[in-house]
Amino acid sequence: MTTTAVITLAAVLVIVLGVSVLTRPRHSSTVDFYLAGQRVGVITNSWAISGDYLSAASFLGVAAAVYVSGLDGAWYAVGFAAGFVPVLLLVAAPLRRYGEFSLADFLGRRLDSDAVRISSVGVVQLVILCYLVPQSVGGGITWELLVGHGIFGLSPYSTGVLLSTAVIAVVVAFGGMRGTTWNQAVQFLLLFSALIWLAVVLTADGFRYGDAVEQLSQQPLTNPELVDSGDQQSWQLVEETNFIQPEEPAVFGEPGARYGHLGQVALVVTLGLGTAGLPHVMNRYFTSPTGRAARSTTVWVLVLIGAFYALAVMMGTAARDIIPAAAQEHPWLRELTVDGVLRVPEHALPVLGRIYGDEAGLGLVAAAALIAAMSTVAGLLLASAATWGHDVYERHINPRATQRQAVWAGRLTTLVAAALAAGLAIALRPDAYTPAMPSLVATMVTWAFAVAGSALTPVIVLAIWWRGTTAPGALAGMLTGACLAVAMFLTAGMMQPSALRELMAAPTLLAAPAAVLVTVLISRKTRPPASVDAAWVIMHGTAADRQAERLATLTVEERRRRRAR
């Protein structure tokens, strides 16, 4: 292990553990463990939500997708960023005002149904697992590149998966939402700094965005593939098919290298609607003091992640432009490339870091990648703990549980979910899938968005905006959306490239309207809960917001008075 690798890993550990110790929970209550006391300010929460949301899929995956597919890879960035617009317009403020612990609890209470709560737990767990596994994969990839060898006889990849998941599981289990919030906020700032540093050094070195796109678009887009040649396999550069104009070669700066027109729309809709159903992101809104604060937080998130994704797309372009020439100069790069093109596209950012900052640059980018994976894993584990610990254990298994028992149930489920995700990540090695998927990490995250956007988002939006939503309707809609989404993206994996396959691979465009239709049809034949009027005043009224704002003002005045004495 190089000195840089040791310093990088030590820095990550010091940051994560240091923040966790400084912000450890002071009370053993579920409100503190799951919701950080519901007093997280707008700026802190926007950084934390950004840290939670910007996962390995965003940091490594978006640049990788642009690197492999050019403009078509940017659709991941567009979809990920666009997702917060529906959250802002339709979900953030009313969801927070209803003030529950988790999405499952929100739906269960709003529709006054345990069946809805339990079914939501199942769908939420499926989303969490689809999202957790690629984060652990990101941790494994980074360790493989940074350290290069494993411990206790494990491969470098497996070691990275196990260590990154284990560290964050312990931090979450003992730090709860309070520790996780500050960790995610600090981690976002580090992540953003790493991208800004790369953008500055690249530009200072003469990289010109427009010229690079222009130059890359002069030749057909090619990527490495493992090709059978006689009795052995070898890596070769293969031209990408143009899915919009098949008679012409696909090029970097124009759409068509990965998706047709329908595929573009389907991917953006899947990612855009999925965000509002992501349990780890939506649970963070319950930590805001008011609905209005939740709305303001979302505006900040839109600005921050917009800047982040614009930089990520630029980095994917820069990697494609710079690495072929750099491979001639740097012997270490030849092992990772085929004729100047990376075999594993997720290596794009770490490789850029090493080219421009040598071992220290690699260390910085690798630390940011590990941090990106860890901050999202933290949010996912906490969301998993909230659903199992609160919605299942406290509500159904042991309703008389003490606060201490409930918190320990959350901690235990955190560790179990982490072990399951690490096991699955080890079973799915990314380089085996690269030829079939633009970026394994980003593709697997798309599945999570597909289930969330098809099953949870339609029901959440209807529960907030349509009084007529009933428990049987929501249950049927949620199950329809989930089953359709899973069936469609599994079927897509077995289909030849076509417009239909693109639609099936990003299924929300079909599955979400189906879920809405089923929810509405069944709701019309059943009775809404008696508590709907009360729910409406809580979700769409602002009395609780005003009360919390006045309380905050009085608290500040009280502090001022005490200081003045």
Next chain:
Amino acid sequence: MRYDDVPSAESPVQDEVRDTPAEADAAFRTLRRIAITYFTVFLVIVAAFPVLTMTLPWWTESRVTGNLSPGFLFAGVGLYLVLAVLGIAAATLSSSVESRMLGHQSPGPQSFSAEFDLPESGAADEADR
């Protein structure tokens, strides 16, 4: 995020004006109209890219700022800017509507919980346990 220095239970906060169901419903209808309008604008913006790619060669072939095509500039930079502006406008309008439409009735004789048959409470109950 400190927990001490919080005003006592007898603080004037308890006198906060409640929202009536009629007020909340009126605000809900206005907010729904705002949400639908902005969501439609959002959908048009997102759908614009494939439509312009199919219909307007200028969108992918010409070069504008920084030698980038309008399409690449939109997907790489411009869209995030547009989304942020859209978000700021929608949030400002929604919050202003809430301020104008809610919180002006005097407190009624009944408590809120007595007025409605509320389902089992969540976080507040947990905090009291």
